Every structure is written in structure tokens, then in C-alpha cells.
Amino acid sequence: MGKRGKITVGMTAGLIWAMALLWGAANFVVLPVFTLMPTIMTAFLAPGLVLIMMIGRLAQRRFYDDALIDGQPFESQSSAEIDHRVLVNTVEQLVLALCVWPAAAVILAGEGPGVIMVLGLGFAAARLAFWGGYHMSPPLRAFGFAATFYPTVLVALWALFRLVSYVG
Numbered sequence: 001m002g003k004r005g006k007i008t009v010g011m012t013a014g015l016i017w018a019m020a021l022l023w024g025a026a027n028f029v030v031l032p033v034f035t036l037m038p039t040i041m042t043a044f045l046a047p048g049l050v051l052i053m054m055i056g057r058l059a060q061r062r063f064y065d066d067a068l069i070d071g072q073p074f075e076s077q078s079s080a081e082i083d084h085r086v087l088v089n090t091v092e093q094l095v096l097a098l099c100v101w102p103a104a105a106v107i108l109a110g111e112g113p114g115v116i117m118v119l120g121l122g123f124a125a126a127r128l129a130f131w132g133g134y135h136m137s138p139p140l141r142a143f144g145f146a147a148t149f150y151p152t153v154l155v156a157l158w159a160l161f162r163l164v165s166y167v168g
Helices: 003-028 036-043 047-066 079-107 114-136 138-167
Strands: none
Touching: 003 114, 003 138, 036 047, 036 079, 036 114, 047 079, 047 114, 079 114, 079 138, 114 138
């Protein structure tokens, strides 16, 4: 199977993950009596912890490598450059989540706060899969990318559907 085929399989698996994540969160996750704002804030804890790991790994690489310690660019295709790409993409995905999840949490409050909490946990797991997949073989990062991106897209569409339903 070629690169595009592997990426397509990974993206498809990521979409299936996203649908299962949201369906499972809406139907099976019951949280203790959290109010909406603490739930939203807590949902970003797991993604934040993964971000800490990524930043820490790059800092460690720079500290122990004389060629990088002064902030020099990473060597092309090196493990450090891959870690940097993963970090940049993770920040992009997290900014997108920060733009979408809080509004979705408010709009979907009737579906239960578990949806947003599960999004955070799923995000963390998917980012770790993205990171590991990227190091094994760049096409393998497709699942982790899709498993992070699609849940945010789907929850945005779900929230928009509910919003239009309320208005209409």
C-alpha cells in the first residue's frame, strides 16, 4: 500500500474514532455534579499535560545537544525536528479546540458535560498516537491527526445543528 493509501486508512480510522468518541460520551459518560465552567476548564487538562510533555521533550533535546543548545534550527528529518512539527501541529489543534469546545459545551449542555471531558481525554490520546506514529513513519501520523481533528469538527457541527434547531 502506498503513502496515500496508508494516510487514507489512518484518516478513516480517525473519523471512526471521532464518531465513537462522541457517541460514547453522549450515551455512557455521566460525571459527578460538575458545573459547566469547571467542566470546560478541566477538559483542557489532559491536552495541556501532553503539551507539557512535548515542550519538555524538545527542551531536553536542546539541553543535551551542543548543536541545539543555543536555539539553532533542528536538522531536517531529525527526531528533534519531528518533535517540533508535532508540537506545532498540537498547538494548532489545541487553539482550534479552544475556539470550538467551550461554545459546544454550552450549546450541548443538555447532552451532558461528559462530551467535553471525553473530548479532552480523546485529544490527549490522539496526540500521543500522532507523536508516536510520526516517529515510526510519517504516513502513520494520519490516525492521530484525524483522531484529534475530526472530534472537534464533529462537535462543532453537532453544536451548530443544535443551535439551528433551537432557533428554528
